[in-house]
Amino acid sequence: MMFRCCFCGRKVSSPKVFIGVFAVGSTCAKRAGLLDRARKKTGVLRLAKPNIGARRADPQTLDLFAEVEHA
Numbered sequence: 001m002m003f004r005c006c007f008c009g010r011k012v013s014s015p016k017v018f019i020g021v022f023a024v025g026s027t028c029a030k031r032a033g034l035l036d037r038a039r040k041k042t043g044v045l046r047l048a049k050p051n052i053g054a055r056r057a058d059p060q061t062l063d064l065f066a067e068v069e070h071a
């Protein structure tokens, strides 16, 4: 799922911090000092869960190791 950084408007695949429902990318979160504040779990700031879901193949991208069998 793609999010859009609410600070700079860039697309982010795995946001670092959420302000309410709004995603913030890692660079903007770092610059604004949101990471430390989100760790304290105060207010509407929260850290995003790390993306540990299974990798989904992008239909627009060729598989670099297509000839290798995937385990």
Ligand SMILES: [Zn+2]
Pocket: 005, 006, 007, 008, 009, 010, 024, 025, 027, 028
């Ligand atoms: Zn941003």
